[in-house]
Amino acid sequence: MVKIVKAQFHTAGKLYDFGAGELDLKPGDKIIVETERGRSIATVVTPPREYEDAHIPEGLKTAIRIAEQSDLASAARNAAREKEAHAFCLRKIKERGMEMKLVKVEYLFDGSKAIFYFTADGRVDFRELVKDLAHQFHTRIEMRQIGVRDESKMIGGIGICGRELCCSSFLRDFEPVSVKMAKEQNLALNPTKISGQCGRLLCCLGYEYETYCSLKKCLPKCGKLVKCGNSEGEVIKQNVIEGTVLVKTEDDRIVELKGEDIKPEDISEKPKIPRREGGPRERDKEPRGSGDSERREKEKPRDRDQKAGADGEQRRERDSGKNREQQRSDRGGRDRRGGKGRDKEKKEPK
Structure with a gap:
């Protein structure tokens, strides 16, 4: 049999199991424990309980001792150093114009490391900031990004x-x-x-979601038809806390009924009104469609005529342009031929 206590390192923090050993512990005691990050001070939350060897969690570590006055004084010094480091880091963040929000600074119990918690929208290059912090405090520096819910915590x-x-x-x-x-x-x-x-x-x-879901199962849903005693109508509202529903009857009266008085066989679906064939909507749609088709048929030959007329005009313009170009080329050829003949006539007398 092993005595195990549950302890936390921060208020409302995660609970960790530690062996009590021969220590007489009670809730609220400060104890010194060994963790992966080194020695730390924790607060006992539950009294020691005995567990069989088969139910002991793996890697269980035993509490070293109850915290002494010297240990509490060391924790107080670390708290003062955390405030100093927080102010210095804020000043450096503003000087460098970094897009990050510093949330908290935590020193390990032995002062070997300082952890800076911050929030940011994306990734932040804090290498130069880490150099400034290490040069100022001469200890190991860890920058840890957290979410907004952890920030509020x-x-x-x-x-x-x-x-x-x-x-x-x-x-x-x-x-x-x-x-x-x-x-x-x-x-x-x-x-x-x-x-x-x-x-x-x-x-x-x-907190109360499951309770509301279980209570709603005992009440008919809104839109259902219910019958209870002399009252019959449609459910329009549920009161989950009181366990009642409001029912609107056919004569427009509002009646409050208790869910326990309504039997499952008295609950029915609201009948759907069938749509008539050839109703006013369908009669309205038919002439519109027929009229549109008639207009399209009438517009088609007119469009063809317009297209044909436009194509004919384009052809006539192309033909007239070709004729003009041919006339210009013919005139140019005659002028060139006439020039050559005059030159020959001038050379012959010589």
């Missing part, structure tokens, strides 16, 4: 409900959220009302 704040953000207070993992969840709960699809501080859909939309 790190910064925290107050939501539209007036309470602290769920992600920064108790929500450890982000679950997928869709607009369908808002529709099922009859919420207004206004982006300003269903979006959180991060700009994404509210995480709390998923």
Whole structure:
């Protein structure tokens, strides 16, 4: 049997398993543990529980000791260094005009590395910035890009409900959220009302989604015809919380019925009105089509005549142009021949 406790490194952070060993631990205690990044300080969340050897997770590490005053003082010094590094990095980002937003700086417990968390729309070349930070703080530097939801979790704040953000207070993992969840709960699809501080859909939309889906199964859908007692009509609205529906009867009365009083056999589909053959729509379409075809037939010979007339005019213009060119060439030839004869007559007397 092995005693295991669950601990977190940040508020509402991911839970990690550590062996308690011989330590007497309780929730809220600060402990020093060994991690892949080195030693770190963590907070116990659950009391020790005994597990059989077959159920022990692989790679389980044991807590080293309960944090002492010197360890807490070292954590406080790291917090002060984080503020200094945050201010220096912001100044360098502005000087270089880099398109990135610095969110948080974290120092490892032993001070061997500083991690800078930032957000950006695309890839950022921060090689020169890393050189400035390493030269200033003389430690290893890691730049880590995060998303907008992780940014809100790190910064925290107050939501539209007036309470602290769920992600920064108790929500450890982000679950997928869709607009369908808002529709099922009859919420207004206004982006300003269903979006959180991060700009994404509210995480709390998923808290009651399954409950609404299960309650809606007990109610007839809108548009169905129901019969309950002396009331019979069409469902026009559902009240999921109270478990009732509003029914509009044939005499335009609005009646509220309980879902538990409506039996499944009393729910039916609204009959569809069949379309008549040869109705006014079809009669209107026929003369239009026939008239259009007649107009097309009438226009066709006229168009052919116009095309034929246009082609004849083009031919006549080409023929007249050829005749004019031939006349000019004939005149030029006669002039040249006449010139040669005059030259001969002039040479003969000599």
